[in-house]
Amino acid sequence: MFGITLILAIREIQRHLLRSFLTTLGIVIGVAAVITMVTLGNGATAAVKKQISSLGSNILMVRPGQRMGPGSGGESPPPFKNADLDAIREQIAGARSVAGQAQAQATGVRNAQNWSTSINGTTNDYLDAQTWPLASGRRFTAAEEQAGKSVCIIGNTIVTNLFQGVDPVGQRFRIGDVSCTVIGVLSTRGQGGFGNDQDDVVIMPLKVVQRRFTGNRDLRSIMVAVDEAYDTKVVQQSLSGLMRERRNLTGAMPDNFNIFDTRQISDAVSGSTKVLTGLLGAVAAVSLIVGGIGIMNIMLVSVTERTREIGIRLAIGALANEVLLQFLVEAVVLSSLGGIIGVLLALVATASLAPVMGVEFLFDPFINLVAFGFSALIGVVFGYFPARRAAALNPIDALRHE
Amino acid sequence: MAEEPLISLRGITKLFGTGPAAFQALKGVDLDIMRGDFVAVMGPSGSGKSTTMNILGCLDVPTSGTFLFKGHHVETLDRDQRSLLRRRYLGFVFQGFNLLARTTALENVELPLIYRGTPKQERHELAMAALGKVGLAEWADHTPGELSGGQQQRVAIARALVTTPDVLLADEPTGNLDTERSIEIMELLTGLNRDSGITVLLVTHEAEMAAFARTVVHFRDGLVESIEQKPLAGGAAK
Ligand SMILES: Nc1ncnc2c1ncn2[C@@H]1O[C@H](COP(=O)(O)OP(=O)(O)O)[C@@H](O)[C@H]1O
Numbered sequence: 249m250f251g252i253t254l255i256l257a258i259r260e261i262q263r264h265l266l267r268s269f270l271t272t273l274g275i276v277i278g279v280a281a282v283i284t285m286v287t288l289g290n291g292a293t294a295a296v297k298k299q300i301s302s303l304g305s306n307i308l309m310v311r312p313g314q315r316m317g318p319g320s321g322g323e324s325p326p327p328f329k330n331a332d333l334d335a336i337r338e339q340i341a342g343a344r345s346v347a348g349q350a351q352a353q354a355t356g357v358r359n360a361q362n363w364s365t366s367i368n369g370t371t372n373d374y375l376d377a378q379t380w381p382l383a384s385g386r387r388f389t390a391a392e393e394q395a396g397k398s399v400c401i402i403g404n405t406i407v408t409n410l411f412q413g414v415d416p417v418g419q420r421f422r423i424g425d426v427s428c429t430v431i432g433v434l435s436t437r438g439q440g441g442f443g444n445d446q447d448d449v450v451i452m453p454l455k456v457v458q459r460r461f462t463g464n465r466d467l468r469s470i471m472v473a474v475d476e477a478y479d480t481k482v483v484q485q486s487l488s489g490l491m492r493e494r495r496n497l498t499g500a501m502p503d504n505f506n507i508f509d510t511r512q513i514s515d516a517v518s519g520s521t522k523v524l525t526g527l528l529g530a531v532a533a534v535s536l537i538v539g540g541i542g543i544m545n546i547m548l549v550s551v552t553e554r555t556r557e558i559g560i561r562l563a564i565g566a567l568a569n570e571v572l573l574q575f576l577v578e579a580v581v582l583s584s585l586g587g588i589i590g591v592l593l594a595l596v597a598t599a600s601l602a603p604v605m606g607v608e609f610l611f612d613p614f615i616n617l618v619a620f621g622f623s624a625l626i627g628v629v630f631g632y633f634p635a636r637r638a639a640a641l642n643p644i645d646a647l648r649h650e
Numbered sequence: 651m652a653e654e655p656l657i658s659l660r661g662i663t664k665l666f667g668t669g670p671a672a673f674q675a676l677k678g679v680d681l682d683i684m685r686g687d688f689v690a691v692m693g694p695s696g697s698g699k700s701t702t703m704n705i706l707g708c709l710d711v712p713t714s715g716t717f718l719f720k721g722h723h724v725e726t727l728d729r730d731q732r733s734l735l736r737r738r739y740l741g742f743v744f745q746g747f748n749l750l751a752r753t754t755a756l757e758n759v760e761l762p763l764i765y766r767g768t769p770k771q772e773r774h775e776l777a778m779a780a781l782g783k784v785g786l787a788e789w790a791d792h793t794p795g796e797l798s799g800g801q802q803q804r805v806a807i808a809r810a811l812v813t814t815p816d817v818l819l820a821d822e823p824t825g826n827l828d829t830e831r832s833i834e835i836m837e838l839l840t841g842l843n844r845d846s847g848i849t850v851l852l853v854t855h856e857a858e859m860a861a862f863a864r865t866v867v868h869f870r871d872g873l874v875e876s877i878e879q880k881p882l883a884g885g886a887a888k
């Protein structure tokens with residue numbers, strides 16, 4: 249009985265190509281939309297995560313600052329000093345590298361070109377903390393760090409803007425009022441998690457920046473890379489304790505510094521892209537439902553049209569179940585076909601859109617299955633129930649149907 | 651010798667609708683049909699001819715009364731059993747042809763065999779033979795849209811006879827055809843009745859067509875008014 253029904257169903261599909269095509273189209277669009285949106289959303293989430301993890305996964309950023317609350321405000325919190333770095337290195341177990349940072353904005357000038365950029369005054373510890381290798385040249389020597397020699401390691405954006413066509417290593421250029429020698433070029437990192445250009449940076453020894461740019465011995469922030477073997481939370485706690493002690497905070501006095509865990513930032517950002525993916529998925533799900541309603545419409549109309557056909561089949565001796573099974577098979581074949589085409593279309597769309605949108609292409613079997621299953625379900629529900637109504641008629645009533 | 655009738659209706663009534671709007675189309679029809687007979691059902695429009703035919707063809711159910719087919723009660727059968735009865739013993743020819751659209755003549759004729767589970771090869775041969783009998787072997791690949799009314803009705807007859815049914819029911823099969831085509835159809839039905847022994851029940855309001863039959867049943871107001879039995883030596887004899 250099933251073989252017969254399959255033959256009949258496929259014959260009917262072939263005989264009504266336009267109707268079959270329209271039915272399938274609704275499914276194709278719905279399925280393709282859902283899969284494409286969700287896949288691209290997932291790709292975007294993954295891309296953001298990857299960019300954030302390029303910050304370094306286990307990094308604690310310590311900054312002076314006050315929590316909002318009673319008694320806050322008034323004088324600004326005291327900055328960190330170089331001595332804080334040594335204290336952390338000595339007393340905090342699990343601090344892999346500790347880098348102090350002083351920051352400044354300045355314009356770099358070379359020949360007729362100039363380029364406004366940010367200066368990061370720090371030590372080799374920063375490159376270690378970030379696990380940021382050099383593309384060429386070398387790192388600071390101990391002497392350069394100690395003496396605060398006017399040397400710099402530059403990011404790729406600086407190379408592009410000031411050193412077009414020449415090897416920058418060994419070249420001199422002026423930044424702010426300082427003339428410095430390029431000793432190294434950082435490997436390219438690209439866009440950061442917040443859309444910032446990570447390669448638009450000039451790294452100079454901390455002491456140079458303090459002396460020539462900020463004019464004080466303060467640290468804007470301290471970056472602590474946590475050893476993989478240690479729990480970041482625990483390290484954060486002992487770091488917090490140490491800083492409170494060094495800043496003479498006792499009892500209920502609030503912290504006048506903040507410690508950020510880059511992983512928390514990463515979680516927050518990827519959390520929000522997940523929300524975005526969910527939203528896109530919901531929009532796409534609506535389109536799948538709209539597609540489903542389209543199918544329902546076509547199926548309902550076609551069953552009305554086909555009530556006479558059902559009558560003829562019943563009159564010549566078909567059982568109601570045989571007629572129903574035929575309609576069911578037709579619906580399943582059409583919606584599965586639509587589902588398969590939709591999946592393939594989504595595959596092509598996501599694979600070609602992902603690079604354009606700068607997101608990763610991640611094939612998600614789950615969403616493909618869900619969308620496909622849903623399309624089949626729509627076909628079955630909307631193909632089967634109207635047909636069941638028709639097959640329940642007296643053959644003569646079905647035959648007389650206009 | 652009183653032979654057992656193939657079909658026997660006793661006190662068949664049919665009520666359409668309910669309540670005050672209800673309409674009694676049949677008011678107690680008694681009718682016996684003998685095996686191998688060629689019966690024409692005549693009567694004014696609205697007298698219940700089609701209603702009776704639909705009940706005889708198990709396409710509809712009577713409101714009350716008994717319906718015996720080969721001595722078995724039909725009025726107690728369920729939907730599927732009636733379907734199987736139609737599949738096994740009955741063939742239909744309708745006034746409106748009722749062929750599947752966009753479906754070739756051959757596929758239309760094959761359809762009853764498909765539901766019977768006849769193997770493909772045999773199905774094809776039987777369907778071609780049936781189309782040959784109605785003179786349409788060359789039109790096997792044409793869809794109803796490409797055939798004239800007379801040709802469509804012959805396809806419908808081929809579909810009805812392909813299973814060699816016991817009874818062929820035809821409700822005004824010539825109603826949509828001109829006289830010449832109508833006579834062709836009647837000759838076909840006569841031939842089937844004579845050569846294959848198929849019992850033919852025919853509804854018509856044209857005396858010219860009823861003349862082909864051996865028995866003529868007259869309906870009036872939902873009742874059998876009279877039955878005319880032609881002498882065996884009549885027009886249908888060899
Ligand atoms: N499905 C129906 N619903 C209501 N009335 C019907 C239905 N079918 C037939 N009738 C009525 O029953 C009567 C007999 O109809 P029918 O058997 O078709 O007559 P005819 O002898 O012309 O074939 C008519 O008055 C018709 O209006």
Ligand SMILES: [Mg+2]
Binds near residue numbers: 699700701
């Ligand atoms: Mg009628």
